[in-house]
Amino acid sequence: MKKIRIYILALVAGLLVLSTSCSKDFLETRPTDQLAAGDVFSSLTGAWGAINGVHRSMYIQYNSVQAHGGMDGMLRYIDFMGTDVLFNTTANGWYLGTYRWVDHRNERSNQVLYWTNIYRLISNVNQIINNIDNVTGSEAEKRHIKGQALAYRAWAHFMLVQLYADRFVPGAANSHAGVPYMEAISFDGQERLSVAETYAKINADITAAITNLEGFTRANKSHINKSVAQAIQAQIALVQGNWNLAATSANAARQGYSFMTTAQHQDGYNSISNPEYMWGSFVQEDQTQYFYSFYAYMSNNFNSTAIRQSPKSILKDLYDQITPTDVRKTFWYPNAVADKQPFVQSNGVRYNYMSSKFQSVSVSDSRGDFPWIRVAEMYLIEAEALARQAGKEDLAKDVLLLLAKNRDPQYVKSTKTGQALISEILIQRRVELWGEGRNFTDLKRLGLPLERPEVASGSMGGHVASIAIKLTEPAGTNNWTWMIPRGEIDTNPNLSQNPA
Numbered sequence: 447m448k449k450i451r452i453y454i455l456a457l458v459a460g461l462l463v464l465s466t467s468c469s470k471d472f473l474e475t476r477p478t479d480q481l482a483a484g485d486v487f488s489s490l491t492g493a494w495g496a497i498n499g500v501h502r503s504m505y506i507q508y509n510s511v512q513a514h515g516g517m518d519g520m521l522r523y524i525d526f527m528g529t530d531v532l533f534n535t536t537a538n539g540w541y542l543g544t545y546r547w548v549d550h551r552n553e554r555s556n557q558v559l560y561w562t563n564i565y566r567l568i569s570n571v572n573q574i575i576n577n578i579d580n581v582t583g584s585e586a587e588k589r590h591i592k593g594q595a596l597a598y599r600a601w602a603h604f605m606l607v608q609l610y611a612d613r614f615v616p617g618a619a620n621s622h623a624g625v626p627y628m629e630a631i632s633f634d635g636q637e638r639l640s641v642a643e644t645y646a647k648i649n650a651d652i653t654a655a656i657t658n659l660e661g662f663t664r665a666n667k668s669h670i671n672k673s674v675a676q677a678i679q680a681q682i683a684l685v686q687g688n689w690n691l692a693a694t695s696a697n698a699a700r701q702g703y704s705f706m707t708t709a710q711h712q713d714g715y716n717s718i719s720n721p722e723y724m725w726g727s728f729v730q731e732d733q734t735q736y737f738y739s740f741y742a743y744m745s746n747n748f749n750s751t752a753i754r755q756s757p758k759s760i761l762k763d764l765y766d767q768i769t770p771t772d773v774r775k776t777f778w779y780p781n782a783v784a785d786k787q788p789f790v791q792s793n794g795v796r797y798n799y800m801s802s803k804f805q806s807v808s809v810s811d812s813r814g815d816f817p818w819i820r821v822a823e824m825y826l827i828e829a830e831a832l833a834r835q836a837g838k839e840d841l842a843k844d845v846l847l848l849l850a851k852n853r854d855p856q857y858v859k860s861t862k863t864g865q866a867l868i869s870e871i872l873i874q875r876r877v878e879l880w881g882e883g884r885n886f887t888d889l890k891r892l893g894l895p896l897e898r899p900e901v902a903s904g905s906m907g908g909h910v911a912s913i914a915i916k917l918t919e920p921a922g923t924n925n926w927t928w929m930i931p932r933g934e935i936d937t938n939p940n941l942s943q944n945p946a
Contacts, residue, residue: 486573490583490591496574497591500567500598501668505727505816507738508563511556512540515738516727517567518816520560520605521883522743523550528885529898530761530876533913534797534906537755540743547896547916550609551925553932553943561610561931564602568628571595571602576631586661593658594670600651601678603627607644608685609928610944613890614641616687623942635938645686652679667718667726673699674725677819680827685891692831693838699724700824705852711773714805716741716814725818734813741806741814744881746788748806754794758801760880762907763899765799767873772854774877777803780907798906803881817882825849826875833867846871849878895921 486492505516525531526544533545543549549557574595578588606625607614614620624644626636639647652675659672676699683692704721713720718728729735735742742750746757760778768775778799779787788802791809807813825845832842843860850857862870872892876885889896896919901908909917919925924945935943 487577487581490581490587493574493578493581493583493588493591496570497594497669500570500574500595501727503567503570504668504818505729505735507735508566509556509559511559512738514556514559514563515735515740515742516816517563517605517818518727518740518883519738520563520609522740523557523560524609524883524886525881528889529896530764530880530885532759532761532799532907532909533756534759534800534910535756535795536913538751540752540756542913545914545916547919547925550928551946553929553935558929558931561606561928561934564606565628568599568602569631571598572628572631575599575629589658589660590662593655593662593672593675596651596655596658597670597675597678599629600648600655600682603644603648603651604678604682604685607641607648608887608890610930611638611641611644612927613893613922614645614685614687615893620645623944626941635940637940638942645682648682649679652682666728667723668728670725673702674819677724677824680824681819684827684831685887687834689831689834693828693835696824696828696831700821700828703821705822705849708773712776714745714814715803715817716745716805716807718815720817720820722820722822723815723817724821724824727816727818729813729815731813734811736812739806739812739814740816741804742812744801744804745806745812745814746790746800746802746804747809748812749791749809750812754791757790757795757797758881759797759799759906760801761899761909762799762901764873764876764880765907768877769854769856771856772877774853777801777880783906801881820882822849822878823875823884826871826878830868830871830875833871839863839867842867842871846874850874853878889921890926893921895919 486496505518508514522541523544526541527547527550533542536542543555544557549555552558575592578592581588603625611624612622620642621640623638624641625638627639627644627647628636655675656672656679659670659675662671664671676695680692680696680699683695703724706720706722710720718726737750742748743752744758745753765778765780778801779785780799782788782796782798782800786796790796804814825848829842829846832838832845847859860867860870875888898909898914898917900911900917903910903912911917927944929944930941935941
């Protein structure tokens with residue numbers, strides 16, 4: 447049987463690749479200290495090194511592709527395919543094919559290679575899951591390592607099935623093709639499970655992760671603890687329309703976290719010390735990310751062509767729905783050109799409604815700690831899930847009030863009901879998570895069409911037809927599903943491609 451490449455990239459003779467020249471592409475214990483492959487599962491020290499390597503792999507560069515700057519590169523793809531992040535120009539061309547809804551339907555594009563990147567991560571965590579029980583040492587520590595690996599496996603397959611399969615339809619059979627679910631350490635190409643079967647395994651893994659992570663105190667927020675696993679569970683349940691589980695998991699996950707102060711909102715969303723970070727990648731000073739960093743594309747202050755020539759803006763229609771006293775309104779500049787705000791490089795350009803939400807360390811340092819999950823999202827998930835359950839609208843309003851009043855001291859508890867209340871929560875979600883990789887997948891899970899408000903060429907605050915090309919897309923078409931890389935189809939006879 448032919449072998450599928452995605453499952454063997456991180457494996458040599460059944461061991462994690464930690465001592466080769468390519469080790470920085472896969473697993474690493476510390477930036478300057480690598481572990482010999484034979485030592486990985488001979489001790490708890492080695493096992494901790496392996497899971498730390500997985501944490502590190504969340505923000506390395508994959509495939510030597512500049513746009514693949516860690517898993518946050520995938521989240522950029524997700525937002526650039528949505529409604530709320532604007533391209534004001536074609537200047538440097540980065541992500542333009544994504545914005546135009548071309549690259550995700552091209553089985554030979556760089557964008558669809560996130561299939562390979564994610565399965566590479568899964569290969570590594572499967573090594574941990576399948577070997578950790580035989581390591582000599584503390585049973586509690588082994589559970590905590592295994593719990594993190596299980597959470598990664600659930601999260602990774604969750605991302606895959608959202609992108610490379612048609613949407614999960616709550617209440618339906620969901621018998622359409624999902625993705626291969628890799629649990630064993632195998633060189634054989636696997637076939638796609640159904641979407642329902644894929645989610646069943648995802649749910650089993652995240653439930654086991656939560657159990658294993660009981661009592662785990664992490665060293666820093668790049669590690670996954672019980673609350674992070676519960677947050678992932680809440681995200682999964684929301685997509686499945688399991689409203690009760692989404693609400694209860696989100697509520698449990700958010701306990702013990704606090705909101706940002708008004709001043710902290712202006713710090714650039716780039717530090718793991720931010721109190722709202724539940725799970726984030728901590729990027730150390732000696733781990734320069736150059737031009738593949740998230741902040742090399744989404745900040746306004748780093749000295750890169752992507753920022754100098756093509757800063758990103760918020761959709762005016764969304765901006766106008768933010769109340770004047772909401773601190774989040776200060777992230778965007780409706781009169782950036784005339785007011786000469788925010789700061790940009792001396793050779794950079796400004797566009798109205800451009801963003802300063804994200805800030806790199808400096809003009810010459812593109813680093814920034816990336817937030818995989820912030821606690822604000824848990825309030826939004828809980829509020830939405832409660833609002834969709836009979837008799838729980840008042841509870842939903844109470845939860846929404848906690849977040850909204852923190853952002854806007856003048857906010858008054860909502861009096862809306864039914865779909866109007868849900869719509870208010872979803873607007874809050876779009877504002878809160880702008881640029882953090884939720885927009886396209888939210889449209890897909892909700893079964894909503896793509897509708898990009900258009901402006902004339904030279905205007906700002908809306909999508910320009912000659913730049914975006916794609917302005918509308920009905921819900922439920924094949925175009926909502928990413929193609930699987932052609933190389934994977936060619937090497938795995940059991941793998942079927944998505945419909946063209």
